[in-house]
Amino acid sequence: MLKPLGLLDKKVLVPRGAGQAKSFSQLVEKYGGISIEIPLIAFRPIEFTQQLQNAINQIDTYDWIIFTSNVTVETFFSFYKKAEPKSFPKIAVIGKKTEEVLQERGFKTEFVPSAYVTEVFTDEFLSLVRSGSKVLIPKGNLAREYISTALSNHGVLVDEIVIYETYMPEESTEKLAKIIAQDELDILMFTSPSTVNHFMSVVKKYQLESHIDRCVISCIGPVTERKIRAFGLPVHVSPTEYTVKEMIISTINFLAK
Structure with a gap:
């Protein structure tokens, strides 16, 4: 059974811009999580x-x-x-x-x-x-x-x-680097290969690899999953239905176990 507050106090990366982040963040917060909105991709x-x-x-x-x-x-x-x-x-x-x-x-x-x-x-x-x-x-x-x-x-x-x-928004780079360095993220959620590439470009630029070892990593879709694994990272959650909602629910179930 899904815990109503399955993300309680977990800080979750929401890798979308202001126009797209709202519904994503609302779902995170619905289950007790703290959404950290940092757009890793813009168009x-x-x-x-x-x-x-x-x-x-x-x-x-x-x-x-x-x-x-x-x-x-x-x-x-x-x-x-x-x-x-x-x-x-x-x-x-x-x-x-x-x-x-x-x-x-x-x-x-x-x-x-x-x-x-x-x-x-x-x-x-x-x-x-x-x-x-x-x-x-x-x-x-x-x-x-x-x-x-x-x-x-x-x-x-x-x-x-x-x-x-x-492209990767310029203002996101320093903000993301600071948050990773301070271990302010518990769960990383990736919605596309581009979000993974842009995230890892910051990690490598600032040599922050050790700071993401503790994070639970979730993603949508097999192409995104392959991109994460190509960087040598584990994928803890990859739901069979490729939606943000299912990614969040599957992450809650993973944490419960």
Whole structure:
């Protein structure tokens, strides 16, 4: 049975920016934890390119558009402000949260995979899309090419367009280094490989490896887990459902044991 205050007085790293950290922190605090918000990842739109302009002008020629995250949705529509659901391609997404963001904009999602991970999305989506179909994938600069490669190998015409870049906020570096050095973190929660990379860049820069040995490490998804292990760190919690809520619940269960 889940303890109501299973994170009591535990200081938990919330690696998201102000706009995304609220619901994460509320869950941590709901279970008695202390959320330490330090954005390890931030996003900024790229400059408007001719390739993006062409895709927007020809949006009705695509059979599908794939959104892999909330950030992708928000950034795409910041460029494409006049989108109408009736003139839009069919939409596929990887996760429920992304689907909800689209619903708020009046757009219906045609496909959501059974598990919110790239490999499962690709395997299940391939059965829906025909060879010769045209698919648009807006993405970040660090996104994997797994989906586009698999679709192209299936005979699908894929346009991948980078619309935002991922970076480590400058103000987070010193703040994170100070908190780690003072042993102010009990639980590290990572939501993507980029958050791991940025966290470890600070650890290595300030030689703080010994200060994270005591921490419980949780993450979302197999790709993030592999990235953590690549740095020689243990992964104590990696839930089968790739959501922040499940990561927190699984961490509570781990601590109870």
